[in-house]
Amino acid sequence: MFFPDNYEFYCPVKINSGNRALEHLPVELDALNARKPLIITDREIAKKGLIKKIAGAFKDSGITMGIFDGTPLVPDLKLVRRLMNNYRDTGCDSIIAVGGGAVVDMAKALNVVVSGRPEDLKEVAGEDLIKNPLRPFVFVPTASWTGFETSRFATLGELSFSSHFLMPDLVVIDPRMITSEKANTVVSTAMIALAHCAEAYTCPAKNPMTDTYAYAAMQFVTENLANVIKSGDKKGRLALANAATMAGIAFSNSPRGMVHELGWTAGDISGLPHGICMGILLPYILEYNINSEGHHMSDLLLPIVGPEVYAGTAENLKARRAINFIYDMQHDVHDITRGGIPLTLKDAGISKDALQCIAGATVGDGHTGFNLDDCMVILEHAWEGKPVKGGLQLPVHS
Amino acid sequence: MDDFKEITSGNKPFKRAYVAIMLWFVGRAIQAAARVDKNVKGEFKKLPEGFTFCLGVLPKGPYMIVGKNEKGRVKYLGWEPGGRRIDLDMKIKSIEAAILMFTFQESTAIATARDRMIVDGEVPHACAIVRVLDIGEVYLLPKFIARQAVKRYPAWSFGRKYIGRVRIYFRSILGY
Structure with a gap:
């Protein structure tokens, strides 16, 4: 640890x-x-x-x-x-x-x-x-x-x-207050939680306390999201609400990451729910940072996939397998909602011309240390649905 | 503004009445069990002389007060804490939480684990009273309900369970 x-x-x-x-x-x-x-x-x-x-x-x-x-x-x-x-x-x-x-x-x-x-x-x-x-x-x-x-x-x-x-x-x-909502709303909320936690859990500023909140929240999201969309599972809705609470706390104690910043700006500019944008961008940004100095990508596998897969995965493959799991989860959600949740920024209705604008606004607001080229590479890949470094080659549950 | 209003919280008279009756009966049953059951007797014996405890519901009752006098006799002291010195104050956080407990959907141990109670007093004393409440529930309730209400349903002899149950019911109703 x-x-x-x-x-x-x-x-x-x-x-x-x-x-x-x-x-x-x-x-x-x-x-x-x-x-x-x-x-x-x-x-x-x-x-x-x-x-x-x-x-x-x-x-x-x-x-x-x-x-x-x-x-x-x-x-x-x-x-x-x-x-x-x-x-x-x-x-x-x-x-x-x-x-x-x-x-x-x-x-x-x-x-x-x-x-x-x-x-x-x-x-x-x-x-x-x-x-x-x-x-x-x-x-x-x-x-x-x-x-x-x-x-x-x-x-x-x-x-x-x-x-x-x-x-x-x-x-x-209280479960009586967590009413059943449209899939779009559920996914947006869950993806914000997952994105904030994944960034808090892998960023260089991570610490044992943010890890604790982020770990539990990511587990709740990955274990319950599909069921909640499919059947409105009451206990699952409560778990997602807990995940969102914990994610907010982890997020408050972490620097704002690229998924949050780009996803937020993309949501503002396109009018899409911020969580949907963050969900699309999450695996691309994790993949982009896979070998970045100080990032802890391989740690992500345990909370989102569980101990069996984690124990059976070689150290050098853990990060990629975690990212592939998130890609797979997106495809599952896309299938369950019969295409209602987009897989790419293009499917989400964002024009290619808007990418420059999203990257410019993200870099230009003065809160981030990202550069324009990095943002553009990620946005273009997420727009086309093309993994940044050739992901999706490793089956998750092998 | 049309969208601003002030409202006063209402009441839950039936639930309060139900919990009040249950507390009244449980209080008298504890008094009876302290004379009939050796384990309850033993639990109270370890408590200090003059020990008084209150089990109630926040924010405004009902309550049940049980005390042990200087002669070691356990007595149900009523439903009004008044100005009494309370050594152990066990408060259920809401009438809904009390309903969960007194309709035996949650045992005392589970209710405590779920943070439905606030305890003001010595922890060993609280543990002793929870054990007494558990024993009381085994006497008062049929097995299929009591199993939900206590941590572990005990394997008692026929005599202890059924004769004890009759004696405790009898004493609780008559109040001695």
């Missing part, structure tokens, strides 16, 4: 997962010194009756709560300020975000505002500029995530925030 000379890891997130986990909310809020939560969600989730389930979990607690169910797809600063007034006028003292993506982004931004001054929001946009702990923040996932909910990141329009104080104090994963 790889043991770094030195490392840092920070995780303030308490996870409460499983049958009747929602009913622990009153006790957990009490432990956080919170008496009156503001529940934030969107119309879709409210329509599914999930807010009633949350409210039901508070029965017998005597707690009064505020509910806002109008989060738009792209929340803005104006809405956050309006909500801040509601929060303060009604005496709320904590936030529960129910859902994923925009709901959580807005809840995190609101938490910054209600924990300080409204004008602080623009001042603290950026890397590690939030200096003080925020109000108690609970996240209850439903089915569609971006993978950032448990992380230290948040976005509100043009503003991006990064601080460990943005990580939720508590994540409550």
Whole structure:
């Protein structure tokens, strides 16, 4: 096992997962010194009756709560300020975000505002500029995530925030809330988790703690994804939700990798779900980095394929076999969804001209140390569906 | 804003009533078992004089309080903790968790393993009380239910199990 000379890891997130986990909310809020939560969600989730389930979990607690169910797809600063007034006028003292993506982004931004001054929001946009702990923040996932909910990141329009104080104090994963979703949504969520974990697990900055979270999350994804798409398997959905939670924590403690950056930009530019783009790019980028200095590609085989195959594979073949497994998994998902999940960027509807734009935007945003040529090589291979270094020659389960 | 509202949490009166009745009966059964069963007697003997424990449901009950007086007699002390000094406070985190336990879908050991309980007090005392609860459940419940509720169903003699069961039921109902 790889043991770094030195490392840092920070995780303030308490996870409460499983049958009747929602009913622990009153006790957990009490432990956080919170008496009156503001529940934030969107119309879709409210329509599914999930807010009633949350409210039901508070029965017998005597707690009064505020509910806002109008989060738009792209929340803005104006809405956050309006909500801040509601929060303060009604005496709320904590936030529960129910859902994923925009709901959580807005809840995190609101938490910054209600924990300080409204004008602080623009001042603290950026890397590690939030200096003080925020109000108690609970996240209850439903089915569609971006993978950032448990992380230290948040976005509100043009503003991006990064601080460990943005990580939720508590994540409550209850199977009643993880509703069955379209294959596209399930795959996108699972692929974000797998991509973040694969990068955290193989990057030079890996450490024993990120390894632990990433290992379990990758196992959950590879063991459950196909079943969840095929049959909506309830236990599998819960496992994927756990994987997404753990992936967010591993991701918060790792540098942002190429799969994340390129996949995110590709999603932004093409309008495709970010997870679908990351899923397509993942094996190509792993393959591109297979012999890169400091990367630990061969470690990937154990969590994603299991001990039998790992033990039966020669050391010099482990990395390639792991990558081939991911290619195979993509083909399986593609087949199960009858072609609904694309295998290449071309199938996904991204034009070849857009590749330059994706690479340029990724390199140009100043967050990455990648160069344009590397990005273009990967994008072109992923567009055509041609393995970067002639992969796919080794059968996985031989 | 139309999309903002405030709501007050409701109640679960039937579930609370069910758990309250179960706690009342289990409390009286522990008192009875402490006189009838040698193992329960032994567990209480090891506990300090004046020891009192409370098993209840967060956030506002119901509760069951059982204590051991200076003469070593175990007594069910009611459902109101009041101002009593509690040596061991075992709280089930929610009424739903209590329902899982008291409908025997989860044993005490499993409920503890699943973090459904908060224990404030000495761990050895808590372990002793969990063992007492397990024995109580074996007396009170038919085997097919008790098997779900306890860690391991014991192999007791006919006399211990059935005569003990009658005596404990009898004493629990009459409250002595």
